[in-house]
Amino acid sequence: MKPKAKSPIFWPLAGLVALVLLNAVHDLGFLKITLLDGHLYGVPVDILTQGSRTMLVALGMTLVIATGGVDLSVGSVVAIAGAVCAVLLQGGHSLAVTLAAAIGTGLLAGSANGLLVARLGVQPIVATLILMVAGRGVAQLIVDGQVIIIKSPSFEFLANGFLLGVPFAPLLVIALYAATHFALRRTALGLFIEAVGDNETASRFAGLAAARIKALAYIFCGACAGLAGVLAAANIRAADAYRAGENMELDAIFAVVVGGTALTGGRFVILGTAIGALLIQTLTTTMYNLGVPPAIAPVPKALLIIGVSLLQSEKVGRWLGGLWPKKEAA
Amino acid sequence: MNTPALLELRGIGKKFPGVVALAGVDFTVRAGEIHALLGENGAGKSTLIKVLTGVYSADAGELRLAGRVIRPAAPKDAERLGISTVYQEVNLVPSLSVAENITLGRQPGRLGFLNWRAFRRRAAAALARLEVKCDVDAELGSLSVAMQQMVAIARALDTSARLLVLDEPTASLDEKEVAELFGIMRKLRAEGMGIVFVTHFLDQVYAVSDRLTVLRNGQLVGEYATADLSRLALVGKMLGREVSAADFTSHAAAPAVTTQPVLAARGLSRRGAIAPVDLALQPGEVVGLGGLLGSGRTETARLLFGIDVRDAGEISVKGAPVRITSPRDAVRLGLAFCSEDRKGEGILPNLSVRENLIFALQGKRGVLRALSRGEQEQLCEHYIKALRIKTADAETPIKNLSGGNQQKVLLARWLATQPAVIILDEPTRGIDIGAKQEIEQLIAKLRSDGLAVLFISSEIDEVVRNCSRVLVLRERRLTGEIAGAGLNSENLMHLMAGTHEAQS
């Protein structure tokens, strides 16, 4: 019998479970979820809520990476979208207008990236680096360097609200994951994205509008970042143009790659990305929980990255397979 | 014969996930012989070679070079042992210069620093030996596939090797170049070198090889002296069944005379690529594009298919003028184009056979009208059987297929779109004799189904066999056309070479 191909999400999932267990052993309260004021309350709920922004950005990033690119500008787009929200709400605009504008900002940013990468053939890291640098400046320009306070309960609901006791933001993000998965796998879009990432020339020669597919991925990624910007601003009821979304690109890329999508493009694993994002957030919480001094907080993160990548590598897989040949076959 | 064995492989076995590529294969090469390694696509020839050069490590068996057991762990070990190899796919670095590609890893130099002048001279000398004219400073990627192949051979000859391995070196060469290569091979043989030679051209086998080994399905069929084995017997050994000479008759029927060409081009040209070309394809007609290497055949096809943008000229499909500015336009209009560069422009390496196969059809249908999984599997099943594609299953990544089988998947990709016109650029390159025959039959069937085929091949016999009309290009311009009774190898060759005026 031939060995069954291992699911790409196996190791990230195993990592997540291990991390949760580590916490649970250290502090039994970790897994406790209680009902407080009629909604769920507990660490896992926090992880989901806090992790929802990274999950969202990583969703868009998955597609960009699948086309063989990368988008470094997402953090800046988060900041711009937040700034746009704050200014519009302050100016008395309705929530709908604000949301549309924020997501529109993301679409615009994504289009700019897409134009540079797909039409003009600029290398993705460079193309998006431009917006990464300039974007934060734009965000600060919009709010004139201030932290603008947002006083809109309906806006805040997006990030901190509860629907039937369940936090709204993760619900929204999970719904988006499902919708994206559906849109990609029930249509041919997913295949096209993978094809472009795998061999762009061949895709083009087979009659695919490869440039358009690529641009689309960046636009989608921009929109995701825009929405994440909304959530980030709603979360703290303020637009923090300087710090919002800082280092988010790294977290998102990490989530995508840990989730089983190769940085070289081609095959993507959406569910893996979600798990990867949660893994990062859990790690952060774990460090608070274990009281790791903030100065050396990056170290565990590094170890996690190396650990998960190693487990995903073929070679280690073979070694492990050699250790437990029986289990593998089962 | 009592010449000592230079290379001995005993009981070599190699498994890939889901495929047994080699099982208990013995293979012996003597010093001073040219040994042909033959077999169908996927028989395991390339795998055997890669085991020999340390790309793969064998699961079983033993390698001996001049009596000593060797265990090459990487190609550089093999090279150090005196085994020099040209692999099946051109494996050079396109972004570096020709000179560097020839000398990489063994550049002359002092104190760790390179002597650029010396190694450019050396590269030029290596090319001169093959009688190839080529600027050693040119970027490799800017050369045609054939030229790159010559560079790869030049690289292999640049070492003082005891054993030279050539995996389908002639697949993209024209006759003159093949003849030159053979000349060199014979010279090296005389110097006592052992040469392993893989090819699908039987003529070539009989032209140069002394002995041959046949593989089938990863198993050794046998080792024979070339002179003792007739062609038909050889083909039978390769395919595992008897073949009759009738299988290779001409398929070209009289041109279908219809009123309207399905595809017509007038004054098609692009500066620096091709001078204005007129051509018209009738439904049910196979038109050949003949010409020597670099004569502009691929260029013409690329212009027709919208890959390169033309400077001038118009294209019409079924009489109506059309705008083709991208392959996408072309596909929508019912054109199909099978590129000569399988690896770079054809396959989606990490995607499955299924995805590769349905890809063009899905592209034509658009994003929203996705083929259901059932439809996809049905298509795969059909074409895998129809074209005898050798693969573990439809979900195997295409990069794991042998070269010839990849080519078949690509053909299937285009046939699935049910095109009105199909442009085949070197469709039989690297394809075994059985499959070649099938593809020729397929072309005949396509023609009788009313398709128009533009057929590009460097194999003159093949062009003559399959086409009812041949347009000949020379030095990037259309120089003539042969049809009907005048269509034979000799005429075609003269026209291609530009010596027909003298003849007539």
Next chain:
Amino acid sequence: MTKSSSISSRQLPLIVTAVIFAALFGTAAHFYEGFFSARVFISLLSENAFLGIAAVGMTLVIFSGGIDLSVGAVIGFTSIFTATLIERHQVAPGLAWMLGLAAGAGLGAGMGALIHFFRLPPFLITLAGMFLARGAGFWISTDSIGIGHELYGKISGYEWVFGTVVVPANALFLLAVMLAGWGVAHHTRFGRTLLAVGGNEQSALLMGLPIGPAKIGVYTVNGLCAALAGIVATLYTGSGNPSMGLGLELDAIAIVVMGGTLLSGGRGHMLGTLLGVLIFGTIQAAILFDGRLSSWWMRIVVGALLLVFILLQRLFLRRKRS
């Protein structure tokens, strides 16, 4: 050496970059009084010395088709590491530098080994390396530490006077490393192997090139360069600071790319990186000469100039190709 036409076509990106640099510098000189001077030109090198040194290593890594995100953090680590050794443990500067270089090279080698042996993506592994180095730097000290050793004053005060032109030690360091990098990249087997690996790793393997040593070696060399940059940074500031070089890796990558080196590997030129440093420096210097931009406008202008530069480069190359 005779220059054939195809050599110049291979070096076209380099020429284009040089032309754009000249144009940029000329424009700045036109608008800002006192910009067009040897002093400003030299400062483009001396003020970007450690960035430039890091870019040299980065160029080699990018040649091989890899990327290294850890350089900024390694600079921070080396700077605080050597400063602590010298100030707190009274280690002789020479020895401290050796240890710093060894640490940088060691980290690089480790990352290279992971990348090569386990076929892991360089982006991730070097990201981990970045976290490690940053964490280690902060673990040594979260404060910056001033270095009072007299040797430091001597070296950083050194200048090479050439007529009216004064070239500070930093610029000399940078030029020396550039020269070494150019030699390695273009005149050693190692350098050419890197380009081959970046151009097509599978082919390079089949061509019998030593892929493993090349890949591990290039990360080691880059770690060494980053550590050297960290030491130059301590010379530059006379202190060690664990947060030095924050985000510097992206600047270094931008510089390499501005110099016409392909990020996907296999194609590029060390001279381009020198031009990249000059261009980067010119942009910064022009903004400082202006001195009216608020924080955010500064970012926007840097981004816009980057954009203009990339577009011009595209435009030129596309024109010339067709």
Next chain:
Amino acid sequence: GFAQTGAESAWRTANSDSMKAEAAKRGIDLKFSDGQGKQENQIRALRSFIAQKVDAVVLAPLVETGWDPVLRDAKRAGIPVIITDRSIVTTDETLYACFIGSDFFEEGRMAAEWLAKKTGGTGRIVELQGTPGSAPANERRKAFAEGIASHPGLKIIDSQSGDFRRAGGKEVMEALLKKHGKSIEIVYAHNDDMALGAIQAIEEAGLKPGTDIVIVSIDAVREGVQAVVAGKINCTVECNPLFGPKVYDTVAKLLAGQKVERKSFNKDELFDATNAGAALPTRQY
């Protein structure tokens, strides 16, 4: 020339604005440069100022050390340097003319002192640190620790970094609340932004900030003071960013050859429930 560190917070922006506005008012040609949080950028800016032969340089140093070489250049060029905001450590005190700044150390101490008085010297504290390695985080941490050392009843039970960010403050506080539950009595935040984030987390946990948990913070930006008025922050120590007038006065004196005070501190106030309401209308930032 003015070499600012960056624009990382509202405080910093107010600081920059103060410098620019005052320059405009006095007709001074100010060359402004933003270090974007990197020392090397600031050094580059100083060198550029020297090359442009400005009359005086104002530096808001990002870190304490590492300025000697460039300051030596300035001195050689005869350009006086005024250090603002944070102090520097140098081997040669003559390298700069004077220091005008806020005293992070003093701020941390004041916070600790206020806390001791308010709580009677007992309580379990969680600390929300600023960005690891940054000068204010370092000093506010050390000073506070020293300040509470004399009150053995005050104990820091946990300390995590919220990166000076509001979102960071919220996230860390959420986690700490779950970890320690109701045993947290006091929050000490290195800036108002993190305190405001923490307040949200506390509210979401169903507790009352300011009552159930005492909150002490630093900066006293307008929103922080508002929170004090609303009773959500108990006390915030001012860190005045409005340096402009004082700096230019000093520059004028220096250029006129007069002597200036070597070290001077902006007067930092402390706002709690007793005085916040009165101060709020006059807050400029």
